[in-house]
Amino acid sequence: MGGPGGRWSIARAAVLVTGLTAASTVLGFLRDVVVAAVFGASAELDAWLVAQGVLNVVLGLLAWAMARSVTPVTSRKAARSVRPTLSRASATTSGPGCATAAGMCWRYAETAAIQSSPAPKTTS
Structure with missing residues (x-):
């Protein structure tokens, strides 16, 4: 990771983690909506x-x-x-x-x- 590309790989990793966290949050919300609609x-x-x-x-x-x-x-x-x-x-x-x-x-x-x-x- 050293060298000139090291900083960019950390930035990419941060964006990836942020994106996956946002996707997990949206999918969790959709799961709760479906469970509420099906089971009440x-x-x-x-x-x-x-x-x-x-x-x-x-x-x-x-x-x-x-x-x-x-x-x-x-x-x-x-x-x-x-x-x-x-x-x-x-x-x-x-x-x-x-x-x-x-x-x-x-x-x-x-x-x-x-x-x-x-x-x-x-x-x-």
């Missing part, structure tokens, strides 16, 4: 949105924890070698971490769906 306001949709919120929180915490644990190891490895490789710490934590997050989200989604569903009607 219902207890099932509320339960699904709560489960998605829990999923986002869990994945955010997992990403933060992995970044905190993997970055120092990878940085040291990159400083020692010319070509950095995937560290053993990231390889051993990513699989179980993702599996745990998926299991927690599945459990919370099931609980939210059960709690938000109406009580069964009984006939007497």
